[in-house]
Amino acid sequence: MTTHLGVMILFAACVAIVFGTLLRDTPHDELRLAVRIFGGLVAGAYLVGWIMYITL
Amino acid sequence: MSRSSRTVVRVEKATPSTVVPRANPVLVGVVAWCLPGAGHLLMGHLRKAVTFFAVLIAMFAIGLAFGGRLFPFQLGEPLVFLAAIAQWTLAVPRVIAAMAGLGAGNVIAVTYEYGNTFLIVSGLLNALVLLDAVDLATGRKAR
Numbered sequence: 235m236t237t238h239l240g241v242m243i244l245f246a247a248c249v250a251i252v253f254g255t256l257l258r259d260t261p262h263d264e265l266r267l268a269v270r271i272f273g274g275l276v277a278g279a280y281l282v283g284w285i286m287y288i289t290l
Numbered sequence: 291m292s293r294s295s296r297t298v299v300r301v302e303k304a305t306p307s308t309v310v311p312r313a314n315p316v317l318v319g320v321v322a323w324c325l326p327g328a329g330h331l332l333m334g335h336l337r338k339a340v341t342f343f344a345v346l347i348a349m350f351a352i353g354l355a356f357g358g359r360l361f362p363f364q365l366g367e368p369l370v371f372l373a374a375i376a377q378w379t380l381a382v383p384r385v386i387a388a389m390a391g392l393g394a395g396n397v398i399a400v401t402y403e404y405g406n407t408f409l410i411v412s413g414l415l416n417a418l419v420l421l422d423a424v425d426l427a428t429g430r431k432a433r
Binding site: 236241245251252 | 337342356407419422
C-alpha cells in the first residue's frame with residue numbers, strides 16, 4: 235500500500251483510533267468519535283487536495 | 291424567615307491539594323513513556339492499554355517498514371532535533387529498532403517521508419497517552 239490515498243487512509247485510521255480511545259470512556263462513544271475523526275481527516279485531505287489541484 | 295430555618299450550603303472547590311493521587315504519577319509516567327499503554331495498564335484500564343499498544347506499535351512498525359529514519363539529536367538541525375524528541379517519546383520501541391539496525395532511512399524510497407511521518411506521529415501520540423495516564427494517576431481525570 236504505497237498510494238497517497240491508501241497511506242493517508244491508514245494514517246487517518248490510526249490517529250482516529252488513538253484520539254477516540256483517549257477522549258471518550260465507553261467503547262460506543264470511542265467508536266463514534268473515532269469514525270467522526272476518521273471521516274473528518276479523510277474528507278479534509280480530499281478537499282485540500284482538490285483545492286491545491288485546482289488553484290496551483 | 292427565622293434564623294433557625296436557614297439552610298447553609300457550603301460549597302468546596304476542588305483544588306489540586308485536595309485531589310487524592312491514585313498511583314505514583316512518576317512511575318505511571320515512566321512506564322507510559324517506555325511502552326505505549328503501559329501507564330493505562332498500571333491504572334487498570336486494560337482495554338485502552340491494549341488499544342494504545344496495538345495502534346502505536348503498529349504505527350511505529352509501519353514507519354520503519356516505509357523506510358523512515360530514526361533521527362539523532364542534532365542541535366545544528368532544529369527540525370531533526372525536534373523529530374528525535376518526538377521519536378524518543380516511544381522509548382523502548384525506539385531503542386529496540388536502533389539495536390536491530392532499523393531506521394537507517396531509505397531516502398530514495400517513495401514512502402520515505404510517509405515513514406518519517408508515521409514514526410514521528412506515533413511518538414507524539416504516545417506523549418498525549420502519557421499525559422492522560424499521568425492525569426488518571428494524579429486524579430485530575432475521573433475514571
